[in-house]
Amino acid sequence: MKRQPTPDQLLLDQQLCFALYAASRSVTGLYRPLLEPLGLTYPQYLVMLVLWEQDGLTVRELGQRLQLDSGTLTPLLKRLQSAGLITRQRRQQDEREVDIRLTDAGLALRDKASGIPECLAQCMQLPFEQMQSLRDELKRLTRQIQLSPNED
């Protein structure tokens, strides 16, 4: 009954997926103390980034941008609404769609968030160029995955 050693391909340290999963959660952890004074969670911060860039999107458009569905966004947006940062309103021209808009408070929060990216760059100790190339390689990977047919 000699036990086979785990083949290299199944070793945790070999996995790109785990490196990604661990890095993503670590970076999110860096944001936590910076976002806490703003009263935002990390996914909520992402929504605010999108809205600061372009206000007045539908839930669907926000979802496309962030790759999140209404099952995730609807409750998250309700919390942002409770916090007074956004409004949610059915559109007149198509009542199926819900228009998400920043309140004055939501817009004002951008100033308080403006220092966060630089603070993060400090924490990560990555030269700007290296940060860019890592980011772009990850984007390429994500795009590649989403193009592939995902057998159905």
Add this chain to the structure above:
Amino acid sequence: MKRQPTPDQLLLDQQLCFALYAASRSVTGLYRPLLEPLGLTYPQYLVMLVLWEQDGLTVRELGQRLQLDSGTLTPLLKRLQSAGLITRQRRQQDEREVDIRLTDAGLALRDKASGIPECLAQCMQLPFEQMQSLRDELKRLTRQIQLSPNED
């Protein structure tokens, strides 16, 4: 009342964090159809990878390896136990610790999982060397983050 354009630093597409977050969820999505026949979720698969590598760890040791706490692991491990893949037992020499061990079924599942890494590599369309370097850069980033004092 002219609205200021969002500064570059706050643009979603500039964020390394979002590239990481999106890539991690995309890759997890690739695993889903491959793990479903094994009856595993992605975090459960990670636990199995660790146990296939070294059986008989405590919850704390598993947590160190995967960077997860007992709040996440305890219910996850209970599900693996319900699925008949592991056993959970208090250790005799220290009753605070819970020993996690593979059942025969849990060990046998390794064979069914052995093809997954290659399948993933196919999907991601990344040359092996590039996959390795991306993985190692992510590990370096994670290590860097976890070293930094995280102001307290």
Add this chain to the structure above:
DNA sequence: CAAAATTAAATTGTGTACAATTTAATTTTC
């Protein structure tokens, strides 16, 4: 144009994540 198909959100249910607290066992200290 009315029935069928499609679409956008919301809802439901399961499974993480993670902070904070609790419980129980072990170590340390006085």
Add this chain to the structure above:
DNA sequence: GAAAATTAAATTGTACACAATTTAATTTTG
């Protein structure tokens, strides 16, 4: 060696993710 401190899991509570279904509005089609 008993009280205090520490430690390991478990528990509690909040907030995602995401599959699957439901609801309501719009579009397409026969």
